[in-house]
Amino acid sequence: MSEKIKKWYSQGLWTAPMVEQAVTKGVLTAAQAADIIEGGDGRGPDIQPEN
Numbered sequence: 001m002s003e004k005i006k007k008w009y010s011q012g013l014w015t016a017p018m019v020e021q022a023v024t025k026g027v028l029t030a031a032q033a034a035d036i037i038e039g040g041d042g043r044g045p046d047i048q049p050e051n
Contacts, residue, residue: 002032009036 008014016037022028
């Protein structure tokens, strides 16, 4: 799923907040979101998945 979201983000179909929401829903990890949004420094955005 991360590859699809990455493609959608690069096409402008998804925004950064939408990618971050995918982390809170457990669809992506924070590191995957960072890779998509920031180009992948591995730190991830400052968000946590819902428990």
